[in-house]
Amino acid sequence: MDIRNIDFKNQVIPFLIPLALISVLILFSKSTQFLANPSLISVGITIDLMLTVPLIYFFLIRKKEIPKQTVILVVIIGLFICYKIIPTENQTVLPFLGAWLLPILEVGIIAYILINLRKARLNYNLNRGNYIDFYTVVKTISRDLLPNFMARIIATEITVVYYGIIKWKRRSLKNGEFSIHKKSTSISIFLGIMLIIGVETTVFHYILEQEGNPKAWLITFLSIYSLLQILGFLKSIIKRPISFEEDILHLRYGIIKETSIELSNIKSIVLSSKNKYQKGSRLSIFGKHENHNVTLTLKKTGILYSLYGIKNNFTTISFHVDEPQKFFNKMCESIKELE
Missing domain, CATH: 1.20.58 (Methane Monooxygenase Hydroxylase; Chain G, domain 1)
Structure with missing residues (x-):
């Protein structure tokens, strides 16, 4: 320079x-x-x-x-x-300033994000052809305020609450979108985890309350918040399908994992559930414990983003799609259009 x-x-x-x-x-x-x-x-x-x-x-x-x-x-x-x-x-003076200034900043950041979210939603209503992905929009707005890693943390926390409490309305899949949850084991695993936490929370709360432990309600509150987070993760898998957008393939495992791949960077696609590519990455957080039926190999290294901005490089990635053959056909059609 x-x-x-x-x-x-x-x-x-x-x-x-x-x-x-x-x-x-x-x-x-x-x-x-x-x-x-x-x-x-x-x-x-x-x-x-x-x-x-x-x-x-x-x-x-x-x-x-x-x-x-x-x-x-x-x-x-x-x-x-x-x-x-x-x-x-x-x-x-430090605890006083920290106790008042940081909450004010936090409220200001959240207010800024919500105001801009409303603007984005109004823009979406004017352009119905464009689907607004809540998590992507929150990340984009947060980056205007904070460094990338902090923006992802804030975006994750806001989106977990949004999916866990607010977003219940079902959305139909659009052309070029593919669900990943209907025939996979991911939802069952998450529901099982929630059941275990719910039972353990009830038992521990009862035991601690009988002993007169003042931490009983604190532990219960933290457990309920954990349940809310897991519910948010679970619903995000349903609400954020895999999608094709022009010359980009967006692979999403809810808000837990995601990557965007240029179609021109795809070397091969294999429809198989065999564990032939054990050294490759998996879109699911449960790894080999969740079934897959598609494996992509790239020409150049891609980046897989996990929670809170954690990054991993990959050249091969396996994942589950509910309609693998339809996904394969769409992939071939989209690549052919680029030629």
Whole structure:
């Protein structure tokens, strides 16, 4: 990259000044002045890192093309640095700011996502031919606010609640979409896990309550939340089918695993349930314990995304489709159209 092409005023200075301020505050926390009066100076450093530096950064980028939402990241970085450089006994203001500022940021992020979701849904209503995938839209909106890995975490949590509690209406498959749950063992496995958790929760709650343990309701609440998450995962498998979109094949195992493959990158497709490709990846989280009937081999390495942005490379992937022959025909038809 040619350094002469870099616009220092607009691309470098807005990041350089906050970075310099943070460096000065870190060095100051190691100085003799800090050691002489740590309580008072700790308050000043905390306020500067969590409020002053983000505010200065905001004014630096206010009229530039840099996303304004990156201010949130600066606040989070400031909070992390505070916990690292300020001694525990001097963290008097930090818990207060953390207790109020972070929830406000969290509510703000969720409100921003919901507002933009409504806009996306209105746009979908105007263009009925386009199907809106909730998880994909939430990820896209979240990336405007947060780094990719954090965006996936937020998107996963929101989508789990959406599928677990809100989304119950059945949706018919459109042309180019294929379900994966009707003839596989995935739904049965998830229902079995939910049954086990439900029984164990009831038994443990009864035992702990009889013993007068105050943690009885806390454990029960966590177990109910776990059930909600599993229900969300289960329903996402039903609501997010495998689909063809122009020259892309979207493989989805609910919100748990997904990958997008260019049709031109597909080397071969095999309709078989044999475990010939044991070294390849599987779309299902249950691996060899869930049946498959399709195996794809790629020309170039693809990326399989799992929960919270975990990535794995693959060149061969096996998965289950309820109508494998129809899927095969659609694949061949779509590849032929590209030629």
